[in-house]
C-alpha cells in the first residue's frame with residue numbers, strides 16, 4: 001500500500017478549511033480535523049467532497065460515553081476516528097463496536113512529549129490490537145518497535161529537513177524517514193498550511 005498524506009486543518013475557520021481542502025483535492029488522501037469538530041460536526045460532510053475525513057476527536061472517557069461519540073462521528077461520515085489508547089481495552093472495544101464503517105485509531109503518546117516513549121507506545125499498541133482497533137497514531141521514533149503489529153500506523157510530527165521550526169512538536173521525523181520506517185499515513189499540518197498561506201499572501 002502506498003503511503004498516504006493527511007492534511008491537518010487546525011485552528012482555522014470553516015471557510016479557510018474548505019478552501020484548502022478544495023485546493024488539495026485529489027492530491028492527498030484526506031483531511032484531519034479537531035477544533036473544527038466543536039464548531040460544527042457537519043464540517044465532516046462538507047469536507048468529504050474533497051477527500052477522506054479523519055475526525056481526530058481523541059476521545060477519552062468511559063466506554064459508554066465514547067461509544068456514543070463514535071456513533072455520532074461515524075453517522076456523519078468520518079473515515080477515521082481517534083480515541084486515547086490509555087482509556088483502556090474495554091473503552092477501545094466499545095469504540096470499535098460502534099464505529100460502523102469508520103476506522104478507529106488509538107492515540108498512543110502525543111508527539112509533543114519529549115524523550116523515549118518506545119516502551120509505553122508498544123504496550124498501548126498491543127492493547128489497541130487486542131481491542132480489535134484498525135490502527136494507532138504514534139511518532140516516527142516508535143515505528144520500528146511496532147512494525148510487526150497488524151495495525152495501520154498514522155504518523156504526525158512530520159517536519160522537512162530545512163524547516164527550522166518544530167512548533168510544539170518534539171518527536172519529529174522527516175516525511176522520508178517516516179515512510180522508510182513503515183508509516184502508512186503521514187499527518188502534516190503547519191509545514192504545508194503555512195506554505196500555502198505564504199503562497200496566497202496571508
Ligand code: C5P
Nearest residue numbers: 008109110111137156157187188189190
Ligand atoms: O501542524 P503539525 O504538522 O504539527 O500537525 C500535526 C497534527 O497531528 C496536529 O493536528 C496534532 O493535533 C496531531 N497529532 C499529533 N500527535 C499525536 C496525535 C495527533 O501531533 N500523537
